[in-house]
Amino acid sequence: MKIDCTIDGKTLTLSLNSDKPLSLILRENMGEEGSVNHCSGAMCGLCAVLVDGKAMLSCMVPAFEIRGKTVVTFESFRRTRGMRDIEKAYESVGAYPCPDCYASRTIIFESLIDEAITDKEQILRELAMVRCPCMDPEDEIMIVQRGIELRRKRNVRRSQLP
Amino acid sequence: MYEGLSSPNIHTPANLSEYASIILHYPASSLWAGGTFIMSRPDSYPSRRMNAEIIYLGEIEELHRFQRNDRFAEFGAMVTLDEILNTGKAVLPKVLIENIESIGSRLITRRATIGGTICTEGFTTSFPGTLIALDAMAEVRFIKKKRLHSRWMQLTRLLDRNGRIMLPPQGMISRVRIAFTEKNCQYFTRIGSFMLEPDEAVSAAFTGTLDQDILLNPRISFTYPSIGICYSRDIDNIFSSLRFPLDETELGNLEGMVFTFIDSFFQGLSELQKVRTAGILRSIIEDLNVRALTLPSDEA
Numbered sequence: 001m002k003i004d005c006t007i008d009g010k011t012l013t014l015s016l017n018s019d020k021p022l023s024l025i026l027r028e029n030m031g032e033e034g035s036v037n038h039c040s041g042a043m044c045g046l047c048a049v050l051v052d053g054k055a056m057l058s059c060m061v062p063a064f065e066i067r068g069k070t071v072v073t074f075e076s077f078r079r080t081r082g083m084r085d086i087e088k089a090y091e092s093v094g095a096y097p098c099p100d101c102y103a104s105r106t107i108i109f110e111s112l113i114d115e116a117i118t119d120k121e122q123i124l125r126e127l128a129m130v131r132c133p134c135m136d137p138e139d140e141i142m143i144v145q146r147g148i149e150l151r152r153k154r155n156v157r158r159s160q161l162p
Numbered sequence: 163m164y165e166g167l168s169s170p171n172i173h174t175p176a177n178l179s180e181y182a183s184i185i186l187h188y189p190a191s192s193l194w195a196g197g198t199f200i201m202s203r204p205d206s207y208p209s210r211r212m213n214a215e216i217i218y219l220g221e222i223e224e225l226h227r228f229q230r231n232d233r234f235a236e237f238g239a240m241v242t243l244d245e246i247l248n249t250g251k252a253v254l255p256k257v258l259i260e261n262i263e264s265i266g267s268r269l270i271t272r273r274a275t276i277g278g279t280i281c282t283e284g285f286t287t288s289f290p291g292t293l294i295a296l297d298a299m300a301e302v303r304f305i306k307k308k309r310l311h312s313r314w315m316q317l318t319r320l321l322d323r324n325g326r327i328m329l330p331p332q333g334m335i336s337r338v339r340i341a342f343t344e345k346n347c348q349y350f351t352r353i354g355s356f357m358l359e360p361d362e363a364v365s366a367a368f369t370g371t372l373d374q375d376i377l378l379n380p381r382i383s384f385t386y387p388s389i390g391i392c393y394s395r396d397i398d399n400i401f402s403s404l405r406f407p408l409d410e411t412e413l414g415n416l417e418g419m420v421f422t423f424i425d426s427f428f429q430g431l432s433e434l435q436k437v438r439t440a441g442i443l444r445s446i447i448e449d450l451n452v453r454a455l456t457l458p459s460d461e462a
Contacts, residue, residue: 001169017169019209019216021201041204043357048269057269060201062194064172064218108269129267 005066008076014063022058022066023047026073035074035103045130046100048107049073055111057129074103082110085154089113089146095139101132113147170214174221178303178336182310184217185332191215193334195240195278198270199285202357225277225336234341239277239334243289244268246276254340257348257367261292264352264365277335280317280327288352288365290327291385293317294393295367298340304333312336318393325390325427345369345379347453349446353438360387362434366442370401375454377404382446384424384439392427406454413447 001018004011007030014029023038026049037046038059047058050072058071077083086109090096097105108126117123123144124137173191175181185191194216200206219225225240228249235250243262251259265271265288279289280300294317302320303312322328329335347370354363363386370380380401383393400419408416417440424431424439431439 001172017208018172019170019207021207024207041202041206043202045269054272055269056272060198060270060273062197062201064216065197065220125263126267126269129269 001064003063003067005068006070008071008073016063018062018064020063022049022051022061022063022071025063025066026058026071030073032073032075037104043129043131046104046132048104048130050077050107050111053111053114055108055126074107077107077110081154082114082151085113085147085150086110086143088150089143092146093139093142095135095143098132098134101130101134105130105132105135109143109147112144113151116148116151118145118148168214170209170216173215173217175217175219176221176223178222178224178310181217181219181222181334182305185305186308188215188217189332191217193281194218195220195281196242196273196275198274198278199282199287219277219334227337232342234339236337236339237276239336239338240275243271243274243276243279247271253342255296255343255345255348255369257292257295257350257369258340260348260350261288261352261365261367264288264350276338280335280338281329285360286326286385286387286390288350288356288367288385288387290317291365291383291391291393292350292367293338293340294321294383294391295369295381296340296343297381298338300335300339301337302329302333303336304330314339321391321393325386325392327391343369345371347372347377347450349449351442351445353442356387361432362438363387364435364438364442366439366446368446372406372450372453375406377401377406377450384442386428386431386435389428389430392424394423394427397423407451408447413444416447417443 001016003014003016016025023036026032026036027038036058037044045057048055049058051061052069086106108130112123112126120141123141127140173184175184219240222240225238227238228241229236235254237246243265247259247262262271279287298317299314300317300320301312301314303310320327320329349368352365356363365385366382368382371378380398382397382401383391385391397420400416420443
């Protein structure tokens with residue numbers, strides 16, 4: 001099956017099995033073995049990507065559902081301004097995810113910051129999907145709150161530019 | 163890897179009449195709603211079935227509709243659980259909202275659909291049990307004499323003897339109707355993960371009205387993911403017209419009677435599931451006891 005999609009800014013036409021999970025497409029066809037895991041249904045939560053701006057577990061998205069969609073993985077997200085906000089938030093809280101879950105957790109942080117979600121329970125529910133116990137829940141909440149603050153300041157500064 | 167294997171054919175009907183013509187041509191095809199359950203199975207890829215046909219329902223506009231009036235809300239089968247939470251958090255029954263929130267992250271609820279959670283093959287999610295406790299109705303579409311027919315049915319009528327939701331051959335659920343309930347006691351509890359430990363997890367949904375310390379119109383359902391849904395009018399009748407608070411002896415008797423029915427339904431329950439079911443039952447009764455003892459004097 002031929003699938004047209006945009007992955008990390010590149011418009012591609014891929015010839016794939018129609019039910020191949022996006023996580024495997026990214027690992028096998030795009031060579032992103034470092035940032036996307038494929039746990040074969042173990043629900044590890046280490047394969048989050050942004051599909052049309054929303055965080056999703058790439059192991060749950062079949063190839064036929066990415067037709068015409070834009071996929072952003074951590075590899076391209078790390079070079080954006082959004083990543084700088086999250087890095088600053090990590091730095092100001094003094095807590096960082098471990099290397100195993102850094103990519104996935106950062107993508108989920110980005111979706112929470114982008115939607116400006118401040119409800120503590122909802123933040124913890126979202127991040128509970130990542131089964132790595134490396135971060136303290138209080139730190140996670142503070143990172144999201146700090147990230148929203150930084151994003152807001154940046155947006156205000158941008159809107160004030162002539 | 164596996165690129166040489168035959169790839170399933172994906173059909174994407176844009177409306178229900180297109181769906182009907184596809185299902186008539188390919189009667190053995192599988193329906194694909196959100197795909198959360200299918201994709202989370204370890205053997206989901208590569209597909210073991212040769213020449214598999216998949217009908218993806220996501221493009222059917224009718225299945226994405228949501229409407230409500232002052233008596234009920236009606237959801238198309240492809241409305242996601244996250245959309246239900248966003249659109250109806252203020253008006254929908256508490257037990258339904260608690261159930262959706264218990265599923266967890268929006269990474270899952272953004273993809274899981276109401277139709278998909280009811281019709282999952284060979285597995286029972288916690289959702290249909292809650293809908294049964296709310297006496298929800300479903301519009302079932304099925305092929306008869308090469309034409310697509312529809313019928314509104316109570317979800318309890320779709321339960322087979324083994325506690326699984328059964329649809330007619332080539333049937334699908336297109337809409338679900340949930341009445342706005344006035345019941346003042348609603349509980350949803352889940353113990354264990356349905357996806358990660360299906361043989362040990364259990365959930366229960368309960369609705370009822372506590373009026374002057376008497377329980378009226380109770381409905382309770384227990385869900386065991388790898389076995390099915392335990393719902394019976396007989397269990398409801400055990401609860402009906404009970405006067406609260408119950409003491410320890412009455413609670414013991416009630417528990418014994420409920421377990422007699424559960425055991426007659428399902429023989430394959432694990433010991434842990436039985437303990438968890440008893441725990442849920444006790445917590446519901448204790449909560450009802452507290453409510454009965456703390457009711458304002460004009461209600462009690």
